Amino acid sequence: xxxxxxxxxxxxxxxxxxxxxxxxxxxxxxxxxxxxxxxxxxxxxxxxxxxxxxxxxxxxxxxxxxxxxxxxxxxxxxxxxxxxxxxxxxxxxxxxxxxxxxxxxxxxxxxxxxxxxxxxxxxxxxxxxxxxxxxxxxxxxxxxxxxxxxxxxxxxxxxxxxxxxxxxxxxxxxxxxxxxxxxxxxxxxxxxxxxxxxxxxxxxxxxxxxxxxxxxxxxxxxxxxxxxxxxxxxxxxxxxxxxxxxxxxx
Amino acid sequence: xxxxxxxxxxxxxxxxxxxxxxxxxxxxxxxxxxxxxxxxxxxxxxxxxxxxxxxxxxxxxxxxxxxxxxxxxxxxxxxxxxxxxxxxxxxxxxxxxxxxxxxxxxxxxxxxxxxxxxxxxxxxxxxxxxxxxxxxxxxxxxxxxxxxxxxxxxxxxxxxxxxxxxxxxxxxxxxxxxxxxxxxxxxxxxxxxxxxxxxxxxxxxxxxxxxxxxxxxxxxxxxxxxxxxxxxxxxxxxxxxxxxxxxxxxxxxxxxxxxxxxxxxxxxxxxxxxx
Numbered sequence: 354x355x356x357x358x359x360x361x362x363x364x365x366x367x368x369x370x371x372x373x374x375x376x377x378x379x380x381x382x383x384x385x386x387x388x389x390x391x392x393x394x395x396x397x398x399x400x401x402x403x404x405x406x407x408x409x410x411x412x413x414x415x416x417x418x419x420x421x422x423x424x425x426x427x428x429x430x431x432x433x434x435x436x437x438x439x440x441x442x443x444x445x446x447x448x449x450x451x452x453x454x455x456x457x458x459x460x461x462x463x464x465x466x467x468x469x470x471x472x473x474x475x476x477x478x479x480x481x482x483x484x485x486x487x488x489x490x491x492x493x494x495x496x497x498x499x500x501x502x503x504x505x506x507x508x509x510x511x512x513x514x515x516x517x518x519x520x521x522x523x524x525x526x527x528x529x530x531x532x533x534x535x536x537x538x539x540x541x542x543x544x545x546x547x548x549x550x551x552x553x554x555x556x557x558x559x560x561x562x563x564x565x566x567x568x569x570x571x572x573x574x575x576x577x578x579x580x581x582x583x584x585x586x587x588x589x590x591x592x593x594x595x596x597x598x599x600x601x602x603x
Numbered sequence: 604x605x606x607x608x609x610x611x612x613x614x615x616x617x618x619x620x621x622x623x624x625x626x627x628x629x630x631x632x633x634x635x636x637x638x639x640x641x642x643x644x645x646x647x648x649x650x651x652x653x654x655x656x657x658x659x660x661x662x663x664x665x666x667x668x669x670x671x672x673x674x675x676x677x678x679x680x681x682x683x684x685x686x687x688x689x690x691x692x693x694x695x696x697x698x699x700x701x702x703x704x705x706x707x708x709x710x711x712x713x714x715x716x717x718x719x720x721x722x723x724x725x726x727x728x729x730x731x732x733x734x735x736x737x738x739x740x741x742x743x744x745x746x747x748x749x750x751x752x753x754x755x756x757x758x759x760x761x762x763x764x765x766x767x768x769x770x771x772x773x774x775x776x777x778x779x780x781x782x783x784x785x786x787x788x789x790x791x792x793x794x795x796x797x798x799x800x801x802x803x804x805x806x807x808x809x810x811x812x813x814x815x816x817x818x819x820x821x822x823x824x825x826x827x828x829x830x831x832x833x834x835x836x837x838x839x840x841x842x843x844x845x846x847x848x849x850x851x852x853x854x855x856x857x858x859x860x861x862x863x864x865x866x867x868x869x870x871x872x873x874x875x876x877x878x
Contacts, residue, residue, distance in 0.1 A: 401829055429831035441826035445844020451830070454840065458831035494844070511830060 354379045354550050355400075355519055360411035362399045368409070369395040371575035377519070380547040384561055384586060385554045387572035388594050393554045394438060396572070397523040400552075401435040402428045415519070429455075430462035432518030434511075436525050440504040443495035448507065449477060451495050452514050459515050480513040484540035502533030509540040520544075521552045526560040538563030558590035571597055627651070627855070633660035633682075640664075646671035646695070649854060654682040654706070661685040666694035668716065673854050674698045676725075679865065681705040692716030692745075699853060700725025700754070701862050703869055705733040711740045714748035721750040726846045726862075729762035729793065730869050740769040746777040753784045755849050757842050758793030759869075765796040770812065774804040783812040788819060788845060790838075839870045 355377040362370040369392045377383055385393055399406050400413065402425035413420040420428060443451065456476075457467055468476065481488050486506045496504050505525055512520055522541065526534055541564050545551055553564055561569075561583060569586045571579040571594065578601045579585065589597075630637070631653040637660065641648050650672060652662065657680050666672060668691045678684060681704055688696050690713060700723065702708055712721045721741060729735050741750045750770070758764050770781045787795040797814045819841050827837035843866055853859045 403825065424828075425825065426828040426831050426833055429829050435829050437826065437829075441820075441822045443823050443827070443841070443844070445846075445848055446840050450840070451827070451832075454832050454836060455827075455830035458833075462831070515830065 354416060356412075356414040357400075358412045358414075360396075360399070360413060361409045362395060362406045362411075363409055364395070364406050369406070369575055370399065372411070373572075373575070373577060375570070375577065377550050377552065379550060381568070382545065382551045382553065382564060382566045384564075384566035384569045384583075385552060385572055386556070386569060386586065386589060388598075391572040392575040393572050394523055395575075397435060397521045397552070397554055400428075400521055401425060401433060426458070429515075430458050432459075432516075434515055434517035434520045436505075436508040436512060436520065436522040438524040438527060440496050440499075440508055442497045442499075444497050446495055447492055448495050448510075449491045452477065452511065455511070456514055477514065481510060483543060484509045484513050485536050486510045501528040502530065502537070505529060505533065505537050506540070509537055509544070513540070513544055516544075517549065519550050519552070521554070523554045524556065525553070526555055526557060534560065535563065558586045561586050573598060573601060629653075631655065633658070633662075635660055637662045638665070641666050641670040641672050641694075643667040644669040649673040649675070651675040651855070651858065652677065652684075652686075654678040654684055655680045657681045659683045659685075661687075663687045663689070664696070666690045666696060666719075668692045669694060671695035672697070675855065675858055676700045676702075676708065677858070677861075678702040678706050678708060679704055683707040683709075685709045686711070688712045688721070690714050690716060690719040690721065693718045693720075695720045696722070697852070698723040698725065699850070699858075700727075700737070701865070702727040702735055702737065703729075703865050705729070705735050707736050707738075709738045711742070712750070713742050713744060714750065715744050717745050718747040719745065720748070722852075723750075723752045723754070724849045724852060725753075726755045726757070726849045727764055727766075728757045728759075728842075728846065728866060728869050729764050730759040730872055731762060732760070733762040734764070735762075736765040736767075738767045738769075740771065741781065741783075742771045742773070743776055743779045743781060744773045746779070748776070749780040751782045753849060754786075755846055756785070756787040756795055756797075757846060758787070758789045758795045759791050761792050763794040763796075765798070767798045767800070768812075769800045769802065770810060772803040772805050772808050772810070776805045777807040779805065779807070780809045782810070785814045786845075787816040788842065789816055790819070835874055839867075839874075842870060843867070 357373050357375040360370055360373040387393055408421055477491055478488060538560055566583055569581050570577045579597050626647040628650045727735055754766055756764055766785050768783050770783055772779050783799055785797045787797055789795045795816050797816055799812045799814045824837050846866055850859045
């Protein structure tokens with residue numbers, strides 16, 4: 354589904370990603386871990402098409418098509434979803450209207466007929482229940498005045514509405530208490546199936562208790578320095594990154 | 604420039620087919636001068652003024668003791684409007700302003716009687732080469748008077764707009780509470796000049812004012828695009844949301860719908876110019 358080859362990217366002339374190689378197949382869950390400043394969020398942003406970052410070399414193929422020339426909204430319509438670490442507040446635009454516009458674009462790109470108003474309402478209610486989002490948030494302005502947990506739930510709600518092929522969840526667990534974490538993680542697990550793939554970027558192993566990864570990658574200084582299975586995340590939780598970094602710096 | 608749907612509704616409005624209630628007064632094809640008096644303790648009146656022809660009109664509204672009125676000013680043509688409101692004791696005025704064309708609006712509110720209250724909420728949106736100006740002067744001439752103003756503006760293309768707001772508090776008045784907020788978004792090569800002004804000659808006054816001219820949030824645009832919404836559509840949704848906030852207290856919902864259609868028409872027109 355996603356093939357990243359020797360990807361280099363920089364911001365304001367400073368190189369952050371220094372040769373990322375990654376292959377994600379349909380149905381897989383990949384976790385990306387690593388110390389602060391290792392480039393995890395940059396990787397997520399670059400894949401989504403954030404124009405603040407410049408890709409200096411390398412290639413990214415999504416479903417066999419080159420991704421890097423495509424605009425951020427084109428990538429989204431193809432089925433790439435970024436769950437934001439800090440979801441943005443959009444005053445004056447209701448969640449329902451926001452999703453109506455987004456779902457319409459996604460369906461058009463997929464060659465599907467637009468939903469009728471009642472079909473759309475039904476879909477929204479159904480997905481809100483699926484991810485445990487109180488339906489009262491549907492008529493409120495996007496993320497405005499939402500608590501940290503509600504904002505993250507709203508991200509997962511949007512993911513449920515858009516049914517992406519590839520979801521990139523950037524520190525979805527940050528700022529969540531144990532209960533909110535469980536709800537959000539359970540939502541993600543419900544949405545995962547054989548047909549889609551998920552990249553989970555996280556600092557903590559605890560999220561991976563719910564969203565069990567097929568692969569765990571450690572990012573350090575813009576490169577993947579170690580790949581393992583879920584056991585690697587457990588080892589990192591106990592021992593930290595020092596042993597890996599020492600090996601790498603040698 | 605205006606959508607067919609909007610033109611059709613304007614016709615409806617003119618012919619009085621909009622839900623007419625006994626207390627609702629509708630004025631279009633404005634005469635050059637008009638005087639309205641709202642009797643003592645008459646609190647149910649609503650007046651809609653539609654300025655859709657290029658001419659000058661002057662309107663004076665007298666609110667007697669304890670009277671209240673919602674006043675809708677809808678300006679869709681390059682007209683010049685002068686609205687003067689004279690308020691006696693405990694009267695309440697609420698202006699809803701919508702200006703979507705080149706034009707001049709001068710509003711002066713005199714809070715003459717004790718405890719008179721005034722609220723003004725409104726927006727302007729300019730596109731193409733339009734040039735619009737709004738002057739709003741609120742004069743607190745008696746004690747215990749309050750006023751609150753929120754004007755939001757959006758400028759697009761090469762248009763220019765100017766908002767000038769004055770809060771005047773007379774000497775020897777007490778317990779005056781006045782606030783004035785002007786928030787604006789200037790897009791493309793548009794220019795918006797926002798000039799708030801305070802003239803306060805009394806001590807026992809609570810007064811706040813704010814004025815901003817900014818751009819649309821890049822963060823919000825990026826977030827919306829990541830959900831598959833085009834930059835143009837995201838921009839339009841943010842502008843509509845920004846302006847809609849000034850309509851949340853409308854007592855005639857049909858007018859809110861009309862304004863939304865009107866804003867949509869302006870945005871589409873601007874999109875065509877951009878392309």
